[in-house]
Amino acid sequence: MTTANSYDTRGTLSVGDRHLVIHRLQALERHGLAIARLPYSLKILLENLVRLEDGRTVSAADIEKLARWAPGRVPDSEIAFMPARVLMQDFTGVPAVVDLAAMRDAMAQLGGDPKRVNPLLPAELVIDHSVIVDEFGTKTAFQTNAELEFRRNRERYALLRWAQRTFQGFRVVPPDTGIVHQVNLEYLARVVFTTEGPDPQAYPDTVVGTDSHTTMVNGLGVLGWGVGGIEAEAVMLGQPLYIVTPQVVGFKLYGALREGVTATDLTLTVTQMLRKKGVVDKFVEFYGSGLSNISLPDRATIANMAPDYGATMGFFPTDEETLRYMRVTGRKKSAELLEQYAKKQGLFRTDESPNPVFSDTLELNLADVEPSLAGPKRPQDRVPVRDLKNALRKSLTAPVTERGYGLDQANAQKTVLVRDNGNSHEIGQGAVVLAAITSCTNTSNPSVMIGAGLLAKKAVKAGLKVQSHVKTSLAPGSKVVTEYLDKARLTPYLEKLGFYTTGYGCTVCIGNSGPLPEPVSQAINESDLVAAAVISGNRNFEGRVHPQVKA
Numbered sequence: 001m002t003t004a005n006s007y008d009t010r011g012t013l014s015v016g017d018r019h020l021v022i023h024r025l026q027a028l029e030r031h032g033l034a035i036a037r038l039p040y041s042l043k044i045l046l047e048n049l050v051r052l053e054d055g056r057t058v059s060a061a062d063i064e065k066l067a068r069w070a071p072g073r074v075p076d077s078e079i080a081f082m083p084a085r086v087l088m089q090d091f092t093g094v095p096a097v098v099d100l101a102a103m104r105d106a107m108a109q110l111g112g113d114p115k116r117v118n119p120l121l122p123a124e125l126v127i128d129h130s131v132i133v134d135e136f137g138t139k140t141a142f143q144t145n146a147e148l149e150f151r152r153n154r155e156r157y158a159l160l161r162w163a164q165r166t167f168q169g170f171r172v173v174p175p176d177t178g179i180v181h182q183v184n185l186e187y188l189a190r191v192v193f194t195t196e197g198p199d200p201q202a203y204p205d206t207v208v209g210t211d212s213h214t215t216m217v218n219g220l221g222v223l224g225w226g227v228g229g230i231e232a233e234a235v236m237l238g239q240p241l242y243i244v245t246p247q248v249v250g251f252k253l254y255g256a257l258r259e260g261v262t263a264t265d266l267t268l269t270v271t272q273m274l275r276k277k278g279v280v281d282k283f284v285e286f287y288g289s290g291l292s293n294i295s296l297p298d299r300a301t302i303a304n305m306a307p308d309y310g311a312t313m314g315f316f317p318t319d320e321e322t323l324r325y326m327r328v329t330g331r332k333k334s335a336e337l338l339e340q341y342a343k344k345q346g347l348f349r350t351d352e353s354p355n356p357v358f359s360d361t362l363e364l365n366l367a368d369v370e371p372s373l374a375g376p377k378r379p380q381d382r383v384p385v386r387d388l389k390n391a392l393r394k395s396l397t398a399p400v401t402e403r404g405y406g407l408d409q410a411n412a413q414k415t416v417l418v419r420d421n422g423n424s425h426e427i428g429q430g431a432v433v434l435a436a437i438t439s440c441t442n443t444s445n446p447s448v449m450i451g452a453g454l455l456a457k458k459a460v461k462a463g464l465k466v467q468s469h470v471k472t473s474l475a476p477g478s479k480v481v482t483e484y485l486d487k488a489r490l491t492p493y494l495e496k497l498g499f500y501t502t503g504y505g506c507t508v509c510i511g512n513s514g515p516l517p518e519p520v521s522q523a524i525n526e527s528d529l530v531a532a533a534v535i536s537g538n539r540n541f542e543g544r545v546h547p548q549v550k551a
Contacts (some may be wrong), residue, residue: 007065008032019200022202023203028067028255039248039285042357044166075245086119087123087184087210089209100236120237124172131503135514171189176506178476181211191326191334193459213304213440248285251285263442266366270319271305272380274362282311285358290364292319298447313478316337371386393430406528420519434473436535437476438507469520474499475501523529
């Protein structure tokens with residue numbers, strides 16, 4: 001609770017018939033603290049300090065030090081950051097729930113009221129990491145996989161259901177609903193948080209999550225990133241997260257993408273550039289006129305990859321596109337509040353806004369981006385589509401120390417016969433055995449999902465088929481994806497190629513690929529083949545998507 005207000009920042013924002021207390025950042029200017037050109041991400045951290053100043057955890061000196069942030073200074077101090085909420089997925093969230101339950105037991109043993117043990121901040125858990133692609137390529141794949149998921153996880157799900165009913169401020173998004181990051185974008189994110197009561201407040205939505213790709217919500221102008229389970233649990237119990245005052249790298253985007261170039265291509269290009277730049281433990285903030293040519297789902301795709309380019313997060317400030325997305329996802333009142341709050345606080349970006357000052361900068365003309373893939377071993381290694389065949393052939397014989405597979409020429413030409421139901425055909429080194437539309441990176445993005453459907457339609461009409469040794473799967477980021485694919489009449493074409501919905505959750509991208517068909521698995525093992533997966537995800541480390549898939 002705030003007990004100090006050294007800079008007299010308290011003010012009021014009236015939206016409709018609501019009068020909300022805010023902490024006006026512009027009030028700092030009266031005290032000689034010039035903050036107009038601070039990066040937007042640091043302004044949100046600054047508001048956090050101003051609002052939570054108590055003379056102990058946050059002092060007036062802490063506020064002044066951040067307000068006087070110097071772009072060239074090497075970070076030498078910490079700040080106490082208190083997020084507005086905590087977001088968890090089931091793998092890493094269950095231990096936190098168990099700890100809360102244990103605290104209630106301990107409270108009861110000490111003679112206290114166990115009902116007093118609750119998260120002090122809103123905490124939400126999305127069950128999305130437990131579905132496995134056991135069945136695929138059939139109309140019943142989703143139902144079968146969901147039934148197996150419930151059977152395997154009955155105890156865990158019973159615990160989470162109990163927790164939702166028991167703890168105040170804790171809610172669970174049930175399994176087979178969607179991927180945590182897309183549910184966060186479409187539903188959970190407030191963008192501007194408000195409180196109830198006699199003295200209601202409004203302040204930026206900030207979040208820490210137990211998944212590294214929590215950063216996806218940075219595309220919506222929400223500041224947040226992934227942390228460990230212990231840190232998330234501490235925040236739930238009211239403890240701030242201490243972070244070193246960050247350096248902020250500005251990434252200028254200008255121009256527009258060429259026709260046929262997707263958000264995935266842009267994201268892989270941005271990732272490659274930032275890895276080369278070196279942004280570990282830094283904030284990346286995107287700016288420039290090119291932002292007006294990038295949809296919010298495209299921004300979210302870029303923000304999602306922050307762990308892969310090494311940054312703490314990749315932040316996109318609030319602008320007209322943010323408001324548009326809020327409205328089309330059914331949050332019109334929230335969009336109205338966001339617009340007024342962001343403009344009042346100097347947190348609203350336009351093409352005419354002065355560029356913030358940054359620790360370092362780099363830039364990209366969107367027109368220079370070309371169709372790309374990543375791999376074959378690391379998500380930051382971009383390969384232009386036109387070079388794919390040569391790149392794969394070179395990697396087969398390249399030394400392991402150079403991210404190759406170290407095969408001699410004879411082994412590089414090896415083929416093996418796959419026998420299945422009386423049919424047989426040959427597969428060789430680099431043969432694709434998994435093809436998956438999966439992962440939070442792309443299945444939240446309508447442009448690439450509709451693109452996949454249109455490609456499937458053209459492939460079917462051209463008489464093309466998926467070879468029988470390829471395991472196909474489709475794991476949409478939420479049920480919204482299924483709705484718009486159905487309405488666009490593209491679902492039948494995806495299914496014709498074997499891409500039936502296998503579940504709503506993280507599947508192939510986290511290794512929940514399920515077993516390969518036995519004849520394929522046997523062929524790979526017997527000949528030690530370098531088998532390949534083509535996935536729409538960001539987790540293409542060797543062996544990550546499946547233990548038998550190296551590329």
